[in-house]
Amino acid sequence: MELHQLRYFVAVAKKGSMTHAAASLFLAQPTLSIQIRKLEQEVGAKLFERLARSVVLTAAGAAFLEHAERALAELETGRDRVADVVGLRHGRVAVGVLPSVAAHLLPAVLAQFRAEHPGVAVHLVEHDVSRDFEQLVQAGELDMAVTRMPLTLTGLGARTLVREPIVVLVPPGHPLAGRQGVALHELAGEGFVCMRAGYGVRELTDQLCAEAGFAPDVVIETGQLSIVHGMVRSGVGVALLPRLAAAGAEHAVPVTDPPACRELGVVWRRTALESPPVAAFLERLLAICDDELTPAERGAAGAP
Structure with missing residues (x-):
């Protein structure tokens, strides 16, 4: 079953005449008649009763018309939706x-x-x-x-x-709190508040500390960045974070090691x-x- 056959069928049903429908579709009448016969073969029933000067829908044709019109309407709606997506309206x-x-x-x-x-x-x-x-x-x-x-x-x-610098979050009153910068090796004796293993920020912390010659002494692991901030503020430990992840921290000291960035x-x-x-x-x-x-x-x- 072809979409153009559905259009032809609906046009004949509306016009009530093969001749008038063919003219509205810019088709030769024999071509239209052939397509309607093919559609009837496809659905397995006569859709029109041919009279001397007109055609009328059979019971099967009347039942089929509702669905043909719905299918064509859905197709038109689909085309409109595609146009909306292409035009960035949806x-x-x-x-x-x-x-x-x-x-x-x-x-x-x-x-x-x-x-x-x-x-x-x-x-x-x-x-x-x-x-x-x-x-x-x-x-x-x-x-x-x-x-x-x-x-x-x-x-x-x-x-x-973006290549964002790494900073170390330190608690209020920590000796590093007022510094303009800190080298990673200076953190070797600190307790670390970290994201859990598998998180990108944790991988970065482990990597940077290894490059500085030590493994971080992890005292708290969490899956929430907000908990990292809260633990550092409470004095539990320090944390290494990229600048965006450290936003809002009261004491964030830049790390001076050249490769320290995300x-x-x-x-x-x-x-x-x-x-x-x-x-x-x-x-x-x-x-x-x-x-x-x-x-x-x-x-x-x-x-x-």
Whole structure:
């Protein structure tokens, strides 16, 4: 059964005449008659009773008309919805994001994107484990993700957004609280408040401490960044965090070791950019990061 046959059937039913329907469809009458006969063969019943100068619907034709009209209406609605997505009037973008990024880097992006495309829904998926995002993007569960660089999977598009410095959070009254900077080796005797193993921030803490020649003495592990902040404020220990994750801390001292930074970037599935809402969101994200971050913070440029 072809869609054009449904259109022909509805036109004949409305006009009550093969001749008039053929004229409205810009078809030769024999061609129209052939298509109606093929449709009747497909449904297994006569749809029209042929009279001398007109046609009338049979009982089967009258039953079929309702469904044919509904199918054509749904098709037209579907075309309109596609046009809305292409025109960025509707649609959906699924974005994975680290909690610290969601709170401090994305609000401006979301505000501008929503102002420009209010009909496009943005679904944010927060997760602390960066590497999972790459798999979710590759599997099609996310369109893109703002995550830790460098990538571990191949075949994804990627661009660095920001290289943010690492700071050490210290309790009020701590000897390091008033310092302009601290070297990592100075923290060797401190108790550490950390995210749990497997979290990107924890991997970074372990890596930086190992590079400084010691393993962190972890006194508290948690899955919540807010608990890290609270424990440090209460004097339980110190914490190493990227600048975005340390936002709001009263005593955050920059780490002076040259490699002490976290590199964040956006990764995307290249085929996802065939969706206009996804492509528009990525464009807005890159534009705002280019405009608002300093040259030292900004990652290496690379076209999507």
